[in-house]
Amino acid sequence: MEPLLEARGIVKRYGHVYALREAAFSAYPGEVVALVGDNGAGKSTLVKTLSGALTPDAGEIRLEGTPLRLTGPLDAQRHGIETVYQDLALAPDLDAAANLYLGRELPRSGPLGMLGVLDRNEMRRRAVDTFGDLGIRLPDVAAPVRRLSGGQRQCVAVARAVVWASKVVFMDEPTAALGVVQRRQVLDLIRRVRDGGVTVVLISHNMPEVLAVADRVEVLRLGRRVARFTAADTSVEELVAAMTGGIEQEDAA
């Protein structure tokens, strides 16, 4: 099968420091692929490159086989690529529906819409549908996001990315600050997103979690891809070995 999103030979340099040395990455349609690596392996830099936040110094990114030059995160969004940021990036004083449509508000039809009047009922209705479809339960969609729990907020952030992503969603440590129950909520949500046909790229430090939710795992070490695994056929020990230099697959880079 052809990869949905593929990166080859990505180089990113800060002065004399190489964050990425000809890194490679591939994500296939409708899968959850985990990107793992030790601190400083280049995970975040690679994700920022793929989601348009950074411009690589060299290398090629292809989306569905076509070369892609991203000018910024908004450009990536136009190509159906969304990112869930580690620090949520929600407006805490707005409600869940407003956050879902933040920056992409639906105007009313007719002359009122031309004056910039928003269709709040339609946005709320669609938001409720979306949360329902994704199995996200909120005590009150009209409450400011500030009043939701950490897990619920993370779900809103994920939902926002999913609604607008037609191809790929990047999630940078989506469960880092969450408790056990909330963590399970978010992992269930990731599976649902995948089942809906959107590819999820998961960046995580938590190896058991990676093996529980991912279909495949790609390992970065010192700015290069050093190994690729099918989640069902690998173990935490093998992943850790790859991350720390114990295993290196010849064909991975």
Place this chain on the structure above:
Amino acid sequence: MSTVREPATDETLEQDVPDGRWARLLRGNTLWTFLVLVVLAIGFSVAAPLAFATPFNVRNILADSSILLVLAIGMTYVIVSAGIDLSVGSVLVFSGVIAANVMVSMGGVTAGWGGIALGTLAGLAAGFAWGVLNGVLVTKARVPPLIATLGTLGMALGLAQVITGGSDVSRVPSRLSNLIGYGLALGQVPWLAIVAALITVVFALILAFTRFGRHTYATGSNAEAARRVGIAVDRHLIKVYALSGTLAGAAGVLSLARFSTTTIAGHAFDNLSAIAGVVIGGASLFGGVGTIAGTVIGVLIPGVLRNGLIILGAQRFWLDVAVGAVLVLAVMFDQVRRRARERE
């Protein structure tokens, strides 16, 4: 757009009807401050039935509060966007001076409506220009709003005095002061209050229902989040400060109408009064929270309090003590309720 299709369960549908509009209203700030206003009004009506609750006195309160209300409307936008605008009083004076000079050159006391309109436009343009300068300083030059608008406060007032040589321009067209300044619509409602009410309604609707309003809340709530979803935060903030400046310009023209002179020395504390009104009305100085309805009540509470205390014969100096105490109490009360809500 792609969403995952799966049958919604009963539990997920419940989120549609949570605890209702009334519960939200009770949790909100506006209802409580409105009750405070009602209690004050009833209290003064009982204490001074013949003086307080008369059409004459209500007209007084409305006319007195109108100009401050116009400033506070712009201030609400600025505070909701997590900024502050200390320059409004000076911009009011500067715009008033510009408007007055234009009107004087168009015939002064006997100027016609054309001259008055031209002067008004000049006043609005002057306010707009100061507002844009504030916005550019805050966003492009990265000067904190408190400092940027403190700077323009000094500059606008200083330039107003340079232009006038320090003495008030008083040859204001009598048509303007007779109609807008003292005139009553239908013989009952001050035109000044009607103009302020129109401005209030228009900007209340914009803040509550339009994309511009939504982006103002988003910017104040989390500017970085707004930026990431593609909202042009800097440009939006410049518009917000420009709005505040333009409304200060409008307030300058209204002030000309009411006092028939530029009152250069009379607006030193307008900025703080406007901020107090907005904060009593429930807005958060951290941004993201606040409504125009709240601001209207927040401006009227000190207005009613001052008026009532004067009628009851309180010494003038006590008025400032009372208004200051109300401001502090309002914020304290709001903090307590906020904390209670977080614990829920």
